[in-house]
Amino acid sequence: MKKTVYSTCEMCTGRCALMIEVEDGVVKHVWGNPHVQGGQWLCPRGAASKALLNDTERPQYPLIREGERGSGAWRKATWDEALDYIADKLKAIKETYGARSIVLSDRGGPMTEYERTFLAAIGSPNYFNHHATCSNSVHNCHMFFAGHARNTVDYDYERCKYMVMFGRNIYQSIKSWEAKAVADMQANGGKMVYIDVRWNYTAAKSDRFFIVRPGTDYALTLALIHYIIKENLHDAGFVSRWTVGFEELKKFVIPFTPEWAEEETGIPAREIKKIAHEAADAKPSVIFHPGWMTAWYSNDYHFRRAIYTLNALMGSYEAYGGIYLNKKPGDVGFKMKSLITNVPKPKEQRFDGVGWKFPHLSDQWGVAQMLPHAILNEDPYPIKAYIVMRHDPVASLPDPDAFRAALMKLDLLVSIDVNWSETAWVSDVILPESTFFERTDHIYVRSGSGLKPHLTLIRQAVEPRYDTKGRGEIFKLLAERMGVGEYFPYNTPEELAAWQLQGTKYKLEDFDATGVIELSPEEIWFDRKEGLKFNTPSGKIEFVSEKLEKTGIPSFLPYEKPEKPAEGTFRLVTSKTAVHTQGRTTLNNPLLNEIVNENELWINTAEAKKLGIRDGDTVEVSVEGYSGTIRAKVVDYIHPEAVFMYHGFSDSIPLRTRSRRKGEGLSDMKLQKGLLKAPAGGNCPLTECIVTVRKPGA
Numbered sequence: 001m002k003k004t005v006y007s008t009c010e011m012c013t014g015r016c017a018l019m020i021e022v023e024d025g026v027v028k029h030v031w032g033n034p035h036v037q038g039g040q041w042l043c044p045r046g047a048a049s050k051a052l053l054n055d056t057e058r059p060q061y062p063l064i065r066e067g068e069r070g071s072g073a074w075r076k077a078t079w080d081e082a083l084d085y086i087a088d089k090l091k092a093i094k095e096t097y098g099a100r101s102i103v104l105s106d107r108g109g110p111m112t113e114y115e116r117t118f119l120a121a122i123g124s125p126n127y128f129n130h131h132a133t134c135s136n137s138v139h140n141c142h143m144f145f146a147g148h149a150r151n152t153v154d155y156d157y158e159r160c161k162y163m164v165m166f167g168r169n170i171y172q173s174i175k176s177w178e179a180k181a182v183a184d185m186q187a188n189g190g191k192m193v194y195i196d197v198r199w200n201y202t203a204a205k206s207d208r209f210f211i212v213r214p215g216t217d218y219a220l221t222l223a224l225i226h227y228i229i230k231e232n233l234h235d236a237g238f239v240s241r242w243t244v245g246f247e248e249l250k251k252f253v254i255p256f257t258p259e260w261a262e263e264e265t266g267i268p269a270r271e272i273k274k275i276a277h278e279a280a281d282a283k284p285s286v287i288f289h290p291g292w293m294t295a296w297y298s299n300d301y302h303f304r305r306a307i308y309t310l311n312a313l314m315g316s317y318e319a320y321g322g323i324y325l326n327k328k329p330g331d332v333g334f335k336m337k338s339l340i341t342n343v344p345k346p347k348e349q350r351f352d353g354v355g356w357k358f359p360h361l362s363d364q365w366g367v368a369q370m371l372p373h374a375i376l377n378e379d380p381y382p383i384k385a386y387i388v389m390r391h392d393p394v395a396s397l398p399d400p401d402a403f404r405a406a407l408m409k410l411d412l413l414v415s416i417d418v419n420w421s422e423t424a425w426v427s428d429v430i431l432p433e434s435t436f437f438e439r440t441d442h443i444y445v446r447s448g449s450g451l452k453p454h455l456t457l458i459r460q461a462v463e464p465r466y467d468t469k470g471r472g473e474i475f476k477l478l479a480e481r482m483g484v485g486e487y488f489p490y491n492t493p494e495e496l497a498a499w500q501l502q503g504t505k506y507k508l509e510d511f512d513a514t515g516v517i518e519l520s521p522e523e524i525w526f527d528r529k530e531g532l533k534f535n536t537p538s539g540k541i542e543f544v545s546e547k548l549e550k551t552g553i554p555s556f557l558p559y560e561k562p563e564k565p566a567e568g569t570f571r572l573v574t575s576k577t578a579v580h581t582q583g584r585t586t587l588n589n590p591l592l593n594e595i596v597n598e599n600e601l602w603i604n605t606a607e608a609k610k611l612g613i614r615d616g617d618t619v620e621v622s623v624e625g626y627s628g629t630i631r632a633k634v635v636d637y638i639h640p641e642a643v644f645m646y647h648g649f650s651d652s653i654p655l656r657t658r659s660r661r662k663g664e665g666l667s668d669m670k671l672q673k674g675l676l677k678a679p680a681g682g683n684c685p686l687t688e689c690i691v692t693v694r695k696p697g698a
């Protein structure tokens with residue numbers, strides 16, 4: 001029998017809408033959902049998702065550790081046994097040290113209700129997610145700047161006339177629906193300026209591309225602000241209605257001329273002026289795209305404020321072709337029940353200092369890199385148990401040896417994953433989750449549904465291939481064992497959907513036809529004269545934020561030159577290939593591994609020549625205490641101060657035979673030694689990493 005199941009892709013967290021073709025209980029093919037946003041594309045990883053379902057090299061039943069942590073000695077357990085084991089330990093830990101000694105992290109995003117509800121229900125405030133290595137500082141900055149997280153605003157790409165992107169490799173670090181929207185923008189005549197420290201596919205597709213000196217984008221944005229204000233190129237009406245602190249901003253940027261920025265960034269002053277004029281001509285249909293990954297520099301928090309300032313100066317907020325505030329179901333009077341809002345919020349202080357030591361950082365994301373310090377020093381209090389849900393901190397945070405060493409001191413470490421993650425490998429219990437083909441999750445408001453909010457969910461297409469369970473069942477069963485089962489008011493995903501939709505006119509079956517429920521047939525735009533909703537104390541965009549200044553952080557930060565690496569040393573820059581997700585997630589996927597299975601170190605041609613390195617040579621890359629070798633890729637289009645490699649690749653898990661094939665390789669995270677730190681925005685400063693490159697024997 002044939003059927004079509006509409007669902008959501010989980011090969012990364014882009015959450016593209018899927019159409020899955022099933023025949024006689026077997027997935028035949030996976031397509032983008034043609035009913036969503038004019039038809040969804042899939043990237044190579046989405047297209048290869050069937051191989052994850054069929055992979056024999058994923059955990060197939062619950063496992064309890066038998067030997068030393070990390071020794072790879074496991075015993076097969078039943079679900080009852082594994083869940084009892086976890087609950088007994090958690091109860092004992094809670095009894096002795098209090099609920100706050102239990103921490104939980106996940107991948108973040110809208111599909112996290114079960115685990116966050118569980119943690120709050122047992123009384124711990126200590127939820128955090130992966131954002132310390134992704135966009136913490138972008139989120140935290142925009143909260144104080146405009147009262148919104150990064151992702152509660154979105155971009156009206158299709159109608160944008162001019163976009164400037166700073167290190168947002170949109171055509172390679174893909175969210176398919178977003179890449180398509182940008183392609184549509186370019187097809188509609190929109191211009192794209194791209195700024196990166198190296199060439200990549202996005203650079204190739206842009207109208208103008210500039211190689212910037214690593215870590216100096218802040219100088220570029222300050223000069224743009226300086227010139228825009230000096231030449232009166234800004235949207236004066238928007239600025240006076242919707243911002244506070246313009247006069248202070250104007251004064252602050254006086255020294256930052258385009259000529260000064262040319263010295264810092266290497267981008268000619270005339271080009272900086274040209275960007276300012278072109279953007280101003282296109283305003284307000286302009287996007288200064290804040291991107292994410294320049295979040296990995298220490299000065300990032302204020303660089304972000306500067307990028308968002310440019311959008312405010314252009315009047316792009318809530319303008320056609322600009323940045324808009326995401327529309328929520330509440331904006332069309334729709335209310336859906338959620339598990340998490342039913343639980344009282346735990347009141348204790350958090351382990352990571354968020355809300356007290358770091359009053360400007362949000363508990364929505366937390367600061368993961370504080371965990372090792374807290375475990376090892378019992379500061380501010382003992383942490384004894386850690387549940388890791390769809391997150392692999394050992395593969396995604398810098399300095400994995402330091403992180404792993406702290407995990408070894410825990411009384412309980414549990415990983416819930418579909419793969420053998422690096423963190424799972426050192427856990428006490430692995431709970432294998434059913435893949436997104438094999439489970440139905442709770443209903444959520446689809447990200448990217450932006451102007452027309454719509455609901456969707458992951459829906460089960462086939463029976464679980466192995467002895468795995470979905471997260472809805474896992475956390476319900478754990479909650480029952482912990483005596484807080486009342487917060488999980490369902491027995492099946494269908495019952496949960498009915499509970500969520502109670503009091504609305506919808507039913508689960510309403511998702512059958514297209515995979516989504518559109519809550520608004522028309523785009524919703526707020527009135528730019530009176531109706532913008534900035535959740536700041538002034539209700540406006542705050543160039544000057546008294547609230548921020550009260551936490552000891554200035555509204556404006558003077559520019560500081562980044563360190564120039566000494567001869568033979570380089571700033572290590574990392575990012576993603578188009579066919580893999582993050583550190584380990586898809587590396588062992590049989591199809592994707594076939595396409596890309598080896599890493600390279602990009603190095604500038606002139607610098608390579610100085611070091612006697614030729615294209616294809618094996619080179620040694622080191623920091624104090626760690627070194628490894630990798631093949632050199634000698635290229636013209638990378639800044640001479642930087643070397644680049646893709647993230648992940650080195651794989652230490654013997655059971656993953658495909659990605660392990662090339663041995664442990666060179667680990668970018670191990671090179672990022674000592675970077676489990678938290679500068680102003682809460683991000684790990686991953687790019688503050690200076691490595692030595694040499695030809696072995698030279």
Ligand SMILES: Nc1nc2c(c(=O)[nH]1)N[C@H]1C(S)=C(S)[C@@H](COP(=O)(O)OP(=O)(O)OC[C@H]3O[C@@H](n4cnc5c(=O)[nH]c(N)nc54)[C@H](O)[C@@H]3O)O[C@H]1N2
Pocket residue numbers: 010012013106107130133134389390391392393395396397416417418419420421422433434435436574575576581582583584585647648668669672686
């Ligand atoms: N050096 C360096 N470090 C980086 C990056 C970089 O470019 N360079 N990128 C950073 C960025 S942007 C991010 S977002 C983080 C990401 O870091 P993580 O959040 O740790 O990475 P993910 O690959 O998204 O997934 C984590 C785990 O989720 C598992 N998983 C996948 N699908 C499912 C599922 O359906 N259920 C369950 N239970 N588990 C699942 C995967 O197998 C994987 O083990 O890494 C960051 N770290």
Ligand SMILES: Nc1nc2c(c(=O)[nH]1)N[C@H]1C(S)=C(S)[C@@H](COP(=O)(O)OP(=O)(O)OC[C@H]3O[C@@H](n4cnc5c(=O)[nH]c(N)nc54)[C@H](O)[C@@H]3O)O[C@H]1N2
Pocket residue numbers: 012013134135166167168169170172173174175195196197198200212213214215216217291292293294573574575576577578579580581582687
């Ligand atoms: N295929 C694939 N797609 C993905 C993911 C994946 O793992 N694989 N992950 C998803 C996730 S979680 C995220 S967060 C996004 C991330 O998507 P992006 O924000 O595009 O992040 P990266 O791919 O890390 O690319 C960062 C770029 O910043 C550049 N860069 C480094 N230093 C500087 C600098 O000083 N200035 C400037 N201007 N540029 C600099 C790097 O060279 C790199 O090209 O991608 C998402 N899409």
Ligand code: SF4
Pocket residue numbers: 009010011012013014015016041042043044045046047174175176177
């Ligand atoms: S970007 Fe690719 S891997 Fe990520 S959700 Fe979309 S199709 Fe899946």
Ligand SMILES: [Mo]
Pocket residue numbers: 133134135
């Ligand atoms: Mo990310």
